[in-house]
Amino acid sequence: MSLLSRLQEVNKEETMKTTKEVIINRSSDQQSPMSRESEKKVIPSKKTETKKQVRKSETDKHRQLKAQLHKQILQEMKELDDIDSIIPKIDEMAIEIIKEEESFRGTDRKKIVEELINDLTGFGPINPLLLDEEVSEVMVNGPTQVYCERNGKLVLTDVKFRDSDHVMHVIEKIVAPLGRRIDESSPMVDARLPDGSRVNAIIPPLALNGPTITIRKFSEDPFVIDDLIQFGTLTKEMAIFLDACVKARLNMFVSGGTGSGKTTTLNVLSNFIPSDERIVTIEDAAELQLGQDHVVSLESRPPNIEGKGAITIRDLVRNSLRMRPDRVVIGEVRGAEALDMLQAMNTGHDGSLATGHSNSPRDMISRLETMVLMAGVDLPIKAIREQIAGAIDVIIQQSRLKDGTRKITKITEVQGLEGDIIVLQDIFSFEQKGLDENGKVIGSLVPTGVRPKFYERLENSGITIEADVFVAKEEW
Numbered sequence: 464m465s466l467l468s469r470l471q472e473v474n475k476e477e478t479m480k481t482t483k484e485v486i487i488n489r490s491s492d493q494q495s496p497m498s499r500e501s502e503k504k505v506i507p508s509k510k511t512e513t514k515k516q517v518r519k520s521e522t523d524k525h526r527q528l529k530a531q532l533h534k535q536i537l538q539e540m541k542e543l544d545d546i547d548s549i550i551p552k553i554d555e556m557a558i559e560i561i562k563e564e565e566s567f568r569g570t571d572r573k574k575i576v577e578e579l580i581n582d583l584t585g586f587g588p589i590n591p592l593l594l595d596e597e598v599s600e601v602m603v604n605g606p607t608q609v610y611c612e613r614n615g616k617l618v619l620t621d622v623k624f625r626d627s628d629h630v631m632h633v634i635e636k637i638v639a640p641l642g643r644r645i646d647e648s649s650p651m652v653d654a655r656l657p658d659g660s661r662v663n664a665i666i667p668p669l670a671l672n673g674p675t676i677t678i679r680k681f682s683e684d685p686f687v688i689d690d691l692i693q694f695g696t697l698t699k700e701m702a703i704f705l706d707a708c709v710k711a712r713l714n715m716f717v718s719g720g721t722g723s724g725k726t727t728t729l730n731v732l733s734n735f736i737p738s739d740e741r742i743v744t745i746e747d748a749a750e751l752q753l754g755q756d757h758v759v760s761l762e763s764r765p766p767n768i769e770g771k772g773a774i775t776i777r778d779l780v781r782n783s784l785r786m787r788p789d790r791v792v793i794g795e796v797r798g799a800e801a802l803d804m805l806q807a808m809n810t811g812h813d814g815s816l817a818t819g820h821s822n823s824p825r826d827m828i829s830r831l832e833t834m835v836l837m838a839g840v841d842l843p844i845k846a847i848r849e850q851i852a853g854a855i856d857v858i859i860q861q862s863r864l865k866d867g868t869r870k871i872t873k874i875t876e877v878q879g880l881e882g883d884i885i886v887l888q889d890i891f892s893f894e895q896k897g898l899d900e901n902g903k904v905i906g907s908l909v910p911t912g913v914r915p916k917f918y919e920r921l922e923n924s925g926i927t928i929e930a931d932v933f934v935a936k937e938e939w
């Protein structure tokens with residue numbers, strides 16, 4: 464969208480906002496359920512009328528000045544479509560308008576200019592959060608409640624939108640450049656910001672709080688293994704072990720809940736892959752950032768508005784096998800693609816890495832069984848277990864603990880099938896001892912003392928790990 468049309472759009476909206484409170488009788492077929500909602504809320508109750516009226520006239524002034532400023536920008540910059548040269552002039556224009564129009568004195572000019580710039584260049588009121596490096600996620604639960612995750616903790620911010628339409632405007636701004644739309648017929652949408660951040664939006668009537676946005680910010684500077692060690696996500700010994708497992712081409716699966724840090728760990732593991740190998744990554748929304756040069760990134764595609772043209776993770780897994788990969792890295796396995804992945808792992812595509820949603824290594828196994836069944840092939844359960852036991856070597860369990868920290872709580876070897884049962888053996892495990900007075904989790908990551916059965920495989924690939932990596936420190 465050109466700057467000019469963007470300005471026109473915002474201007475139109477601003478003008479509407481100033482008049483909306485007066486015109487409550489717009490014909491109903493023009494109104495979305497949300498704008499009706501917001502209008503209802505504006506009708507003041509008798510008791511607080513005077514106070515509210517004062518506040519209202521303040522906000523009216525605020526809006527009027529903003530609208531007028533928009534208009535002026537439009538007039539003066541009709542030909543210009545270069546946002547960078549317009550922005551420095553906005554404040555001057557505001558000063559001019561206030562000089563001319565007595566009644567605008569006392570309005571918060573700086574705030575208006577800032578809001579305007581945010582609306583023009585970014586995503587409105589949440590822009591400061593998106594620019595804040597300490598913030599990793601932004602959650603808009605309707606116009607008046609915005610949470611963010613700051614340094615691993617969920618906090619309520621004082622960010623507010625004017626009303627539901629304002630939130631809708633931001634959602635449209637996010638999805639429109641991608642050729643997607645959000646409305647009653649497609650009320651949920653996944654999208655990505657130009658910087659790579661992942662966005663989900665869901666609107667009424669499905670979302671009862673009002674239009675809801677969840678943004679997981681893309682970190683330009685992804686975590687590396689030393690960061691995770693420093694955070695206490697894993698120990699140095701575990702890191703040495705995982706590095707060896709990747710180099711020895713074991714098939715590894717990162718399991719954990721949403722936001723537990725699976726993708727981050729997968730990224731760190733993928734970066735252990737030697738740089739002379741050809742890597743194919745498969746994701747729903749590309750998040751992985753590999754340091755190697757020889758990486759082919761594939762991304763699945765949702766169906767279009769007519770419900771056609773979807774390309775699933777499964778389609779991509781199948782295709783990737785025809786691309787001569789040395790390694791296949793799958794962002795998240797959640798359905799029928801599990802079967803294709805296991806088959807690939809069992810037929811020479813070893814060294815594959817993937818993640819899945821589950822609360823324990825044992826649970827991950829049974830979820831994989833269910834996923835294979837989703838592929839619609841009629842395999843007996845024993846055959847499925849054989850596939851799983853034969854394919855996967857290591858499960859890394861990741862958790863987000865109560866205090867907000869992310870930990871690898873288990874590194875578990877999949878040893879094989881005994882009878883009908885898949886045998887799992889923990890190699891490392893997190894032992895929680897309790898909480899300190901600040902609610903921080905106390906505990907330690909310890910080796911269980913068991914050397915993995917695939918130790919020989921590590922040695923055969925020329926990788927030596929000091930035996931003390933597997934020994935619990937207390938026993939030294």
Ligand SMILES: Nc1ncnc2c1ncn2[C@@H]1O[C@H](COP(=O)(O)OP(=O)(O)O)[C@@H](O)[C@H]1O
Nearest residue numbers: 599691694696720721722723724725726727869
């Ligand atoms: N080990 C970690 N320590 C601290 N924060 C982490 C860690 N791993 C991930 N994060 C942060 O947690 C959020 C979710 O991480 P992500 O890897 O996307 O989780 P998942 O893939 O399990 O949903 C991100 O904002 C990320 O920066």
Ligand SMILES: [Mg+2]
Nearest residue numbers: 725726727795
């Ligand atoms: Mg993830």
